[in-house]
Amino acid sequence: MARDDRTLPEAHVTADDVATAAGVSRWTVNRAFRKDASISARSREKVMQAATRLGYVPDMRAASLASDRSNLVALLVDDFCNPHKLVVLEHLTRSLRRAGWDTLLVNTLDEADAGPALLNASQRRVDAVILIGVQFDDEALKTAIAARRFRKLIVFARFSRNPDTINIAVDDVAAMTELAEYVAARGYRRPMFLAGPRTSSAHLDRKETFLAFWQARFGTEPPCTSVAAYSPTLATEAVTTALSDRPAADLPDVIVCENDALAIGAMDAIRHTLGLRVPEDVAVTGFDDAPQARSVAYRITSFTQPVAEMADYLVEVLDSSEDRDFSRLFLGQLKPRASA
Template sequence: MAKRPTSQNVADMAGVSKWTVIRAFTPGASITEESRAKVMAAAGQLNYRPNLLARSLATNLTHQVAILVDDFENPHKLPVLERLTLELQAEGLVPMLVNINERFGHVHALLNAGQRQVDAVILFGTAFRNETLQDARLEGAAPMFVLARDSQIPGVPAISCDATIAIEELCAHLREQGYRRPGFMAGPQTLSTALGRRRSFKTFWVRHGVEHVPELPAKSYSMTSGAEAVRHYLQETSAGDRIDVLMCENDALALGALDVLRSEFGLRVPQDIAVAGFDNIMFADAPAYDLTTYEQPIEDMVKTTIDMILGRRERQTVQLRGRLVVRGSTKRT
């Protein structure tokens, strides 16, 4: 294997010092355009690329960002990851995806990321808890950011869709359509990821005279769990006592519920039971589902997170407004 060219090789060919080569590849460094042009020409001929690892030792920055994900069953994750990694790379940052599971927990992942000297950690999942992330071993860890979820962790900013506004808009639409017996399907709840959607949903209906809002608990944010939850509810509840609209905490749950309502119980949507979701995933607008949902402002959330990581914006919790998308699964008129 051929030996890689060094900065000294480039300097010799360009007729400049080694430090001039280093400045030429350092954004914002002081160097004349003439010297930069010489360095770049020589680097091109030698096929030279700067050693980022060596640079990180000098700057104390690795330009690596760890992304911790713990619920890959949720189809909403893919478009967000696509946008997030695209924007990180555009800023010269290297995303490092970490699969959190029963064998590789959050503390283990954060300690591992610390050893790799990542510049920041983005928590993009549902299972992390306050007490876990406040483990004494994590003292001095890289700055953490929670994306697309609420956070109750002191010092850890959350960048999310404003759940209060979103649910208010969704519920106002449902009430306008004449629904009066609402139910809510919630995914697994943890201390630090209480999404606020369930709370806002119940608050709206209590304010409008509906004291009891049945809850359909789901084991995970997946179509399978959504199907299981609605199946159990329909089996245990007589037709006359059932809800007339089901709000699901995310679209994956809603799609699973729709499949069971129609194919297993022969119910009409929305005539017998209406269904709404949250996220506006790629399958939501398919004719088979035609799901009313709420679209999160992914691009704005991602850009806000990266601005905080790069110090262009103060690190603080931010809630952004999304967009209501009305489709046939709730429209009576």
Template sequence: MQPLAGAGSDRPATLADVAAVSGVATSTVSRALSNPGRVNAATRERIEEAARALNYVPNSQARALTSGKTRAIAVLVSDVTNPFYFGIIRGTQQQLKAAGYTQILVDTEESDELEDGMLHKLRRSFDGAILAASRLTDRRLTVLANDIPLVAINRQTRGVPHIFIDTPSGIEQAVGHLVSLGHTQLCYASGPETSWSNEGRWRAMVRAAERYGVTATRLGPFSPRQYAGAAAADAVLHAGVTACIAFNDLLAIGMLARFRERGVDVPGDVSIVGCDDIFGADFCNPPLTTLTAPIEQAGRTAVSMLLARLDDQSTIGMRQGATLPTHLTVRSSTGPAREPKGRR
């Protein structure tokens, strides 16, 4: 085995370096490391010994060119700073690591254009993708699903494998809870216009309001971030309602802060319900009533579904979707409706 000229330098070893030390062609090294069965045992052992001596680390892109596999999965989230996605990211990371895959995390910044662009820009770097709360239209998502192995979380689009977190049923539970407390004038502080789950939650609230014979008003849209809570809280006060369901917990937490600034008692003057039960929702003042969902499980299930599709190119009979339930967690931000001023 010949020593490598310039050995001891800081540059990483290459396939050519391993070939030079082993005394074989670069193509032989590539076959030995990517498909060992195509190289005789003695040559393969010599190549593997050289690779270990040089601390050779295979280049993932080069390996992808020969095998067609990167062993990487792209996970796209609309806002990496939103605690809702922490559980999804943790679930996907753990499941991918256990399966020997690398996670590529992409923040799409609530932009459908950025989401679409990043999927195409990084396409050669991953085998499949998990889209959490995609902002793409149903039509665009369907087209992508035909080109890229993917699973969508918090989305139900025909022909697209999905994990659906059933927040609409949770919204109906929240409306029932508020009605039981005497609230008849409700509102929904809506999230992004491009959010599929936002529309689903509003439709669920309308159905529940009609069933209980109460009024539901839609406010917004508002950014799904804490700073937008001030504008949402002001809109709630202007609407004159006694209870509000917010698109997510971040928005609801921002609303609580604004009500506190304006001297509005929660829940004495207005009740607030959030959605997602993120870390910190129970530390608010008052602790936030919200919808609790198995978020980390959604990430794990999405990975299992995607890897099953990658392992078996035939999708006939393969599961297309899964629904995960949500439930209402009652804390101190909801209470009995205030009495009309004339009766106090």
């Protein structure tokens, strides 16, 4: 690391140093760094000059300690297989940062780690926790909520029935109904549903909606397969296992997948391990409109989530000091493509 000890910035420049340099009091210095402070343009200018000259930036730890607002949110993630997660991360961190929020990325290491991860976040006194994942068991959430450990607990892009939680997600029922209508309208009659892990707290209603729709429309219950994670690889294995050695007449004519991660894996299985064609032999639908789903290699019929809009709304929720239920469902858009 830098070793020339003659340089000026003595690592820890405090507001006091800037104050004496600018000929004002320490409080004026800190005021200069807050946008809503009552300070004259002239002294702010003086302060800012001295600050940049000395290389001073206010210490958020101390600010947070004194004000009891950390401007920090924790993002708990447990699912790094799903490529769509990268899109979500990008949008969230972008919107948050633009609005002045910092993001703590917490990897929920395994199922037993949800509680410790939550505790970890609370040690940093984050202003809110955002859950983006599947394996948050209700117990851990309940204790966290009961202990009033977080001001806001947000479940993003999934749905939680927990009343103490703020849900920001796409309306799965509306979305999946539209998608099911599409599948039916295209003449598919032997669907198979490919689902991800089943969880209690952070849920998706896609499977239930599709099955209910099909039951109501055609009076039959489509077969389902599920995998332990939203991983294309696992999906490939699952579909291969489920469909190999079946006579063509016995194959589903469409695989409806809970999201694109699974749809990608399913298509890989159909095309590369089963040697069939999409959509001629078996069609596929997904959800999320992930970048890969849009690529020329897949062209998956999918459903967009307005992630950018959802992320902006999340920031609104964070900035608001009202005490009401901020939960909100968004509407996505069906994206018909070549896969179905």
